[in-house]
Amino acid sequence: MNLALKDIRHGLFRFVLTCFGLGLLMTVVLSMIGIYNGLVADALAVVKAPAADVWVVESGTMGPFAEASNIPLTTRDAVARMPGVAEAGAINFQNIEAAHAGASLRLYVIGYEPEHPGGPQRIAEGRGIGTSHFELVADRKTGLLTGETIRLGRNRFVVVGLVEGAMNAGGDPAVYVTLSDAMALQTELDPAAQRVQAARGVVSVKSASVAAVIARMAPGADVDLLAATVRQWKHLAALTQAEQEEILLSSVVDLARRQIGLFLGILLSVSAVVIALIIYTMTMEKLKQIATLKLIGAPDRTIVALIVQQALILGASGWGIGLVLILTVKDYFPRRVVLEPFNAMVLAGIIFAVCIAASGLGVRAAMKVDPATALGS
């Protein structure tokens, strides 16, 4: 006879309500884990997208994601000719606000050369950029659809393809345009400002600088050697892919990451206390029944099983409800919520440990109960 299940069935509504409450708490914990992962994944997405081995940037800077970097476009040819480099491409990044469907849309514009590295890895819908101007590939999170047009700067662009998971560290969805369009966006003045400059006799000069040049190495080529060679040029600096990712995590999103990490730690601690309190209270409410069980001859293992089984069922139910809820609502979060099976398993392990520890407190109290307390009251 399983006393734990009988007891649960007896107070089913209350138990389900407790499980649901715990499930909501687990939803919050899982969402924080997902937000933390999402922050890191978003930060790295834009760095990983070009699948580069080396980033060549302006000397004295930490690359286009940490600070402003401007290098001549011609650097791409110089890098492409270096030993071990398979291909190189110039790339540009900027944030812009664009009007779309009556709302303001904040976009992260990535300019790249379609025949060179730097573009989207995989087109989820539509096609890649096929002309030199006025086409773009957008991340789905922009809300843009293929075939739609959107005004960026002075020109209207046609959305020809959609990608997924392309955004900057701040969570702004990315759009890919050609490098020449991106450079024009960066330098072109609006017509009124241009007329003022013309009246003053200032000749508009389009800058030919880009944010970085990325290089992909030939198989077996030495990445560190290329980086060291580039660094010998006074006006350039070179970062390996690993260094670029490290800069992003340790500099650009570090505070946000630590903030969320700390909050997650506090949340886990609170959850542990709440779980322990629920289980301990459940046990304390049954002390009279435990005394009766002891008096009629129930061995310790029966009483321990009653407490531990209920604690584990509670923990497992809370975890399951939390997991189902977060998987149901995670796509409604404004920023990406990334949950790996590993995260869910780690949380399950933590809950299991907390349940066992909390059961230990309950078992300790139960073991101390004098069977005589069942008599005479």
Added chain:
Amino acid sequence: MTDGEILIDVKGVAKHFGDGETRVDALRDVDLQVRAGEVIALLGPSGSGKTTLLNVIGCILAPSAGKVTLDGETVFDGQWLRRDLRRLRLDKIGFIFQTHNLLPFLTAEENVAVVLDLAGWSVEKGRARAGDLLGYLEVDHRAAAKPALLSGGEAQRVAIARALANRPRIILADEPTAALDGKRAGLVMDLLRKLAVEQEACIVTVTHDEKIFDRFDRLIHLRDGRLADA
């Protein structure tokens, strides 16, 4: 006194709580024998040692001195001689409480069967035995009801069925009729007497209920931890 075998043999049992100035002697040199088929009552004012003696016989409380023999097995002689006292209680002793103390999450039948489950009976045999006992106690029509839905008399009869489930030869009852009216109290005591005779068991009852004094073979009076008379 009946001629049945001695099921409870308490010799020179003493129990004190605390030491020095705070020492309280709850039992002093108590000798008591109860035979199979006997129904006895422990009487006395509050603090006289009735419940302490019941707890000693029920192997819940270790005496400070003396010897306790239950159903032919010496279980205490200066110290417990059995390591697993709960198993001893399960096998030899049935308890009936003042407030029935049925487990609220089990049905009437399960409350009886749980004892048999603990004793290692199979589920089918346990349920059959529980059903038989509830039938015998005329409460089988409430077998599927939870204790909260039972009347006081029904709950007490289920509690008696639970106490008898594993066929113990010693039944200890603490104020078993306190929650019942005079008529029902008499019926319960008649039932216990009948069971004691049929199962060759003895019943030791702590009670203040004067209405049922005539249902006992012996009235054992305790005063300041000593047997006053028998």
